[in-house]
Amino acid sequence: MSKHALLESINSPAELRALERKQLAQLASELRDFLIESVSQTGGHLSSNLGTVELTIALHAVFDTPTDRLVWDVGHQCYPHKILTGRRQGMEKLRMRGGIAGFPKRCESEYDTFGVGHSSTSISAALGMAHAARLKGEARKVVAIIGDGAMSAGMAFEAMNNAGVGDADMLVILNDNEMSISPPVGALNNILTRLTSSKTYNAAREAGRHMLGFAPPLLELARRAEEHVKGMIAPGTLFEEFGFHYYGPIDGHDLDALIPTLENLKKLKGPKFLHVITKKGQGYKLAESDPILYHGVGKFAACDGIQSAKGPGKLTYTQVFGDWLCDMAAADSRLIGITPAMREGSGMVRFANEFADRYYDVGIAEQHAVTFAAGMACEGLKPVVAIYSTFLQRAYDQLIHDVALQNLPVVFAVDRGGLVGADGPTHHGTFDLSFAACIPNLVVMAPADEAECRQLLSTAFAHDGPSLVRYPRGAGTGVVPSAALDTLPLGKGEIRRQGQGVALLAFGSLVAAAVAAGDELDATVANMRFVKPLDVELIVELAGNHSLLVSIEENAVIGGAGSEIERVLNERGLNVAVLRLGLPDRFVDHGEQGQLLAELGLDKDGIVRSVRERLANS
Known part of the structure; x- marks a missing residue:
């Protein structure tokens, strides 16, 4: 018999709901074991998913999914949900080309009620669904599951502010694991820590747990008793001030506590808030001891855990940034490092340790991070905001109004520019060159190596003034940086290869592919470096002695650097053919980076093919 026999018998939540209550603990054990085995073979998010096993089982056991709506925040904890909703076998190709996505995706399953990948959207979406159900006269329940890290974003509180004053019938579950990706920060974390660490409150919580397990006729008495105890110990809790009925904290790994509580909350009307305590990495000792390391993993041997890489290998761009940040901070005391909860991902661990008084993790709050940096810049400091391209989108208004409009010297170190691979369209950095180049005062740069x-x-x-340096995920071509802190001339590119007939004008991550294509085509290759200001002199020179200019960028071709090159030529009345290569006008699915670039014609072979087709047609 398979060691996952019970799990393998579950292909839908309806089959889960048909199980006896005593079987659910065994199901949780098998599901957790399957998760470890599966993710170790494919890579993906691990510790966050291990922490939501019992919660996911309890939700599908109590609620009539998919009629009742479950809305996961961020979605990197949705693997147990996917496994229990008919996609267990699909885990073999998790985040691979043609396989299931690593986040909830509406077109993938009717159980994925809302597509996510960015944080703090669940309460807003769930509130919209709850009001839609009321307006349509449909009897359905709506549940938003949000982590304590995601609760630090303003959008979550905007939604609660809206939900608490209406008659929305919804449940918000705070999955409190004392983590986001990095360790938790901020006043909200301090409030939750005080609440869950209070000995008096914990005693009351245990009493409340038993009360909530009473039969329905005693439910109202239990609720009143719990509210009375809470009122004496934690009067006017934050969430109740927003108009929610607050319950908890309860143990998120105790099915005997979770299921009766959810069953009783399901019967109550209005906005409700359940505080659930879970442990990131639960049930896998290696992940429990280092949940950050096991947050997002590559393939590894489950029995041995993640092993440190052997040999030096190539530097990643993230490491280059982290080293530069520390070196520049040592040279200039005005430098301040800011991150919206991405210390590890953005390469700031060393900086946080060596320059703790100049390091600021503001939590998952991208808008605040940018305006916070602007305030510092007003006082003569030199803030560096380390942020992923996909997350900078969330602070676009602040980038324009609070930084660029005031021409403040804030540096944006934009990681994960271009295609990021397995995390897919929610995390690809495909629009930054387009949305940044149109902003006055902002200098936009894309390094080739x-x-x-x-x-x-x-x-x-x-x-x-404001500036943005955009670099890709992963390692570069192996060019070792100098230890110096040298600068380059503003707005000036360079010729990497001299050829004839065709000139390839490449930006950032695709310069190496352009050089390789140039060798095969005997084309001139320019490393443009600057998207704004463009090297107009170089463009005009190349237009004067080449019959075809080819712009190459790992960015949306609409509104990208190639469009700006065409504008420069048109303004000067230069009649030269232009071929623009970039990302198509569609969201690119998940898959391995190199594979995606090849499919989109942005590797060496694809560039050569596109140029030859254009020459043949003209």
Whole structure:
């Protein structure tokens, strides 16, 4: 008999609901074991999913999914949900080309009620669904499941502010594991810690747990008793002030506590808030002891855990940034490092340790991070905001109004520019060159390799105005950066290869592919470096002695750098053919980075093919 026999018998939540209550603990054990085995073979998010096993089982056991709506926040904890909703076998190709996504995706399953990937959207979406059900006269329940890290974002509180004053019939579950991706920060975390660590309150919580398990006729008495005890110990709790009925905290790994509580809350009307305590990495000792390391993993041997990489290997762009940040901070005391909860992902661990008084993790609050940096810049400091391209989108208004409009010297170190791979369309950085280049005062740079990344970061820091340095996920071409903090001339590119007939004007991550294509085509290759200001002199020169200019960028082709090159040529009346290569006008699915670039014609072979087709047609 298979060691996952019970789990393998579950292909839908209806089959889960048909199980006897005593079987659910065994199901949780098998599900957790399957998760460890599966994710170790494919890579993906691990510790967050291990922490939601019992909660997911309890939700599907109590609520009539998919008629009742479950809305997961961020969605990196949705693997147990996917496994229990008919996608267990699909885990073999998790986040691979043609396989299931690593986040909830509406087109993938009717159980994925809302597509996510960015944090703090669940309460807003669930509130919209709850009001829609009321307006349509449909009897359905709506549940938002949000982590304590995601609760730090303003959007979550905007939604609660809206939900608490109406008659929305919804349940918000705070999955409190004392973590986001990095360790928790901020006043909200302090409130939750005080609440859950109080000995008096914990005694009351245990009493409340038993009360909530009473039969329905005693439910109202139990609720009143619990509210009375809470009122004496934690009067006017934050969530109740928003108009929610607050319950908890309860143990998120105790099915005997979770299921009766959810069953009783299901019967209550209005906005409700359940505080659930879970442990990230639960049930896998290695992940429990280091939930950050096991947050997002590659393939590893489950029995041995993640092993440190052997040999030095190539530097990643993230490491280049982290080293530069520390070196520049040592050279200039004005440098301040800011991150919206991405210390590890953005390469800031060393900086946080060595320059703790100049390091600020503001939590998952991208808008605040940018305006916070603007305030510091007003006082003569030089803030560096380390942020992923996909997350900078969430602070676009602040980038324009609070930084660029005031021409403040804030440096944006934008990681994960271009295609990121397995995390898919919610995390691809495909729009930044387009949305940044149109902003006045903002200098936009794209380094071709690791050495140039360090140089352009120094150039950005030296610039007396807002600047953005955009670099890709992963390692570069192996060019070792200099230890110096040298700058490059503002708005000037360079010729990497001299050819004839065709000129390839490449930006950032695709310069290496352009050079390789140039060798095969005998084409001139320009490393443009700057998207804004463009090297107009170089463009005009290339237009004068080439019959075809080809712009190449790992960015949306609409409104990208290629469009700006065409504008420069048109303004000067230069009649030269232009071929624009970039990302198509659609969201690119998940898959391995190199595979995606090849499919989109942005590797060496694809560039050569596109150029030859254009020459043949003209």
